[in-house]
Amino acid sequence: MKLDNRGLEPPQPMMRTLAALESLPKGKTLSIINDRRPMFLYEQLDEMGCKYETAQQEDGSFLIEIKK
Template identity: 75%
Template sequence: MILDNRGLEPPQPMMRTLAALETLGENEVLTIINDRRPMFLYEQLEELGYRQRTEPQDDGSFKIEIFR
């Protein structure tokens, strides 16, 4: 599942991401694309038992893969 959060103002990207995680299956990966590095999201993910991998993109955005 890919969620493009570019162009949204905080806290919309985090709210959309957390809502999408509720539908994520056990072995699925949620990929989000944000304009900014989601510093506050990382804390939430850790508390919920998720791991993430963040890659800066050439256009200045960030691609974050979220998984268990």
């Protein structure tokens, strides 16, 4: 599942991501693209026990792969 959060103002990207994670089956991966590194989201993901990797893209955005 892929979610493009570019162009949204905080906290919309985090809210959209958390809502998408709720319906994501365990063991699946959610890919999100954000304009900024989602520092507050990382805390939530740690609490939820999700694994994640972040990679900065050439256009300055961030691709975050989140495994539930």
